[in-house]
Amino acid sequence: MFTTPLVRRLCALLLTAVTAVPSIAAAASYPERPIRFVVAYPPGGTTDLLARRLAKELSSSLGQSIVVENKPGAGGNVGAAIVAKAEPDGYTLGVGTAGNLALNYVSYANIPYDSRIDITPISVLADVPNVIIVAGKSPLKSLQDLISHVKSTKGTFFGSTGVGNGPHLTGELFKARIGADSTHVPYQGAAPEITALLGGEVDYGFDNLTSALPFIQSGKLTALAVTSVSRSPSLPKTPTVQEQGLRDFDVTAWFALFGPAKMDPAIVAKLEKAIASLKTNKDFLEALAFMGAQPQLSDGKALQELIEMERDRWPKLLQEAKVQLAK
Structure with a gap:
């Protein structure tokens, strides 16, 4: 047609x-x-x-x-x-x-x-932001305290909420930037990681701020640094990683x-x-x-x-x- x-x-x-x-x-x-x-x-x-x-x-x-x-x-x-x-x-x-x-x-x-x-x-x-955390009873009170501890102590451990996710990769990047080793211990989520931190199973950890915030506010955890470029409005007194000497460190979940x-x-x-x-x-x-x-x-x-x-x-x-x- x-x-x-x-x-x-x-x-x-x-x-x-x-x-x-x-x-x-x-x-x-x-x-x-x-x-x-x-x-x-x-x-x-x-x-x-x-x-x-x-x-x-x-x-x-x-x-x-x-x-x-x-x-x-x-x-x-x-x-x-x-x-x-x-x-x-x-x-x-x-x-x-x-x-x-x-x-x-x-x-x-x-x-x-x-x-x-x-x-x-x-x-x-x-x-x-992700946050670098330690137990509230830990003697480590700043990021520089943590860096000195990791560099001077053999067999330190850091926790995260899993393998290959943001908190884990933040930890690996942190280790590389400070030039010291620390063994990664992955947990199945935030709750078991925080439990491990409070129980002394690991020296320090990386987590999303949301999961850690109630424990930080209660004093059970201490936030040493946030990983974003700017401070978090939820933790205005906690400095960023960059403020504490590690340049170009920017990780946001x-x-x-x-x-x-x-x-x-x-x-x-x-x-x-x-x-x-x-x-x-x-x-x-x-x-x-x-x-x-x-x-x-x-x-x-x-x-x-x-x-x-x-x-x-x-x-x-x-x-x-x-x-x-x-x-």
């Missing part, structure tokens, strides 16, 4: 309009059933606390319940893989971190998903919402809008401040750029520091 270019263009536009109708309809009715948030870390840690608070606020704005499921393992890779392999219908979402979305690629072999292509980025939710690849853009936009509305939610912002976190509440584009930046940055950072991790 003979057709003119104009007719072909009109047919193409009509086809586009017809295929867009189901997407618009799906987004308009979304969510029609409960949403699942997969947290790839144990209960009680920063990611878990943030996910539960986010679930509470979004369930209210979206008009549907949100169930938080903890699926820890392999530094967060287990939970992230569950999300990456889920149906891209918007009903299985992940609350992820710099660890399982970027840093793990320098410390784990054969990760079963690629955060550059196997996920749909939705939002950078918040960020928080971040937390994000993501879904499987190929999610409906209209559903993603609806989620981005719901998250952006939290910028004026006083209760949510106060909850973040209580956790020592700074709100970001960005869109998917910002998360994609952050993943790219971190995945490019950490291999170079560890190579420059001559840190070698066994995969």
Whole structure:
């Protein structure tokens, strides 16, 4: 059948309009059933606390319940893989971190998903500095005390919340920068690490500020330094690592919402809008401040750029520091 270019263009536009109708309809009715948030870390840690608070606020704005499921393992890779392999219908979402979305690629072999292509980025939710901590009863009261102790004492140990995640890599970077050795002891999350610190199993530790903050405020832990460029508003008297002599030391943990690849853009936009509305939610912002976190509440584009930046940055950072991790 003979057709003119104009007719072909009109047919193409009509086809586009017809295929867009189901997407618009799906987004308009979304969510029609409960949403699942997969947290790839144990209960009680920063990611878990943030996910539960986010679930509470979004369930209210979206008009549907949100169930938080903890699926820890392999530094967060287990939970992230569950999300990456889920149906891209918007009903299985992940609350992820710099660890399982970027840093793990320098410390784990054969990760079963690629955060550059196997996920749909939705939002950078918040960020928080890592903190260098010791037991409150420790004689170490400053970062210089710790550096002197590690350099002069054989057989020191530092704890973190797992293998290959942000706190662990922060510890490895710290060791390299001070030119001294210390044995890493990984724990399955913040709670057992803090218990180990309080019990004297390790000399010092690295954690997200959120998990450690209540123990610091109670005096059970002492914060020697925060790893961000600026001091944390939650710990204004605690200096940064850079202030105490280690130049260019900048490590900030971040937390994000993501879904499987190929999610409906209209559903993603609806989620981005719901998250952006939290910028004026006083209760949510106060909850973040209580956790020592700074709100970001960005869109998917910002998360994609952050993943790219971190995945490019950490291999170079560890190579420059001559840190070698066994995969």
